[in-house]
Amino acid sequence: MTGAAAKIILSALVAGVLSIDRNAFGQFQLSRPMVSGLVMGVILGCPVEGAIVGLIYELLFLGSLPVGSFIPYHPLFPSLISVLLIGMYEGPRPPTELIGLAVLFGAPTAFLDRAVNIQWRRSNEKSFHRAMVYLRLGRTDLVQFQHVLSGLRAGLYHGGSFLLTGVVLVPVFNTLLKSSDFLPERLAIVAMLPFFIGLARLASDRTARKGWKGFALGLTAGAFVGIWRVLT
Numbered sequence: 001m002t003g004a005a006a007k008i009i010l011s012a013l014v015a016g017v018l019s020i021d022r023n024a025f026g027q028f029q030l031s032r033p034m035v036s037g038l039v040m041g042v043i044l045g046c047p048v049e050g051a052i053v054g055l056i057y058e059l060l061f062l063g064s065l066p067v068g069s070f071i072p073y074h075p076l077f078p079s080l081i082s083v084l085l086i087g088m089y090e091g092p093r094p095p096t097e098l099i100g101l102a103v104l105f106g107a108p109t110a111f112l113d114r115a116v117n118i119q120w121r122r123s124n125e126k127s128f129h130r131a132m133v134y135l136r137l138g139r140t141d142l143v144q145f146q147h148v149l150s151g152l153r154a155g156l157y158h159g160g161s162f163l164l165t166g167v168v169l170v171p172v173f174n175t176l177l178k179s180s181d182f183l184p185e186r187l188a189i190v191a192m193l194p195f196f197i198g199l200a201r202l203a204s205d206r207t208a209r210k211g212w213k214g215f216a217l218g219l220t221a222g223a224f225v226g227i228w229r230v231l232t
Helices: 003-023 033-044 047-060 076-087 095-106 109-136 140-179 185-190 192-204 209-231
Strands: none
Touching: 003 033, 003 076, 003 140, 033 047, 033 076, 047 076, 047 095, 076 095, 076 109, 076 140, 095 140, 109 140
């Protein structure tokens, strides 16, 4: 097993454990990106970048809250993917110059994470029904076992999906940076800062039209600022 493969597998294990804190047990807020991003950064040798990425995702997903039966988009998965891309980068560029592009790559994985989370919740319905049957029979030991199984299943679902995503995105990310001269450092960083502002505005109120206006304004401003910095 190569060092790169070992790092991806270790990162997937960490993601699985943190997903248990988010969904199944504890909820000690270790799964919040400000904590998990730093933890992943320490593991991969980029703690400063991990902390910055975690802060960015906290701002982006600040308004994503569970309301009623709605399952929100959670920043854990995309933040860890972004830190993984930075930590696994093999090239001459400093890690801080990859933050913008890594977040751009990682943010869409929130949709995958939500889909996995929904499947995990559906699989737990059977465990819940079994636990109710065992409770009526007085088998509290089997009830506890179902609870433990539910937590382990959360780690397996999210850790497995993280592993597959990392295996795909890490080589794509490295190849793109090695072969593309049109993504210089200034464009990757400067162009993304207003983009983050637009996304944060959108995340704060996704149902209002003005949220979409903020997103479009941030994206447009980011593109123009980045191109201007590159040309000048």
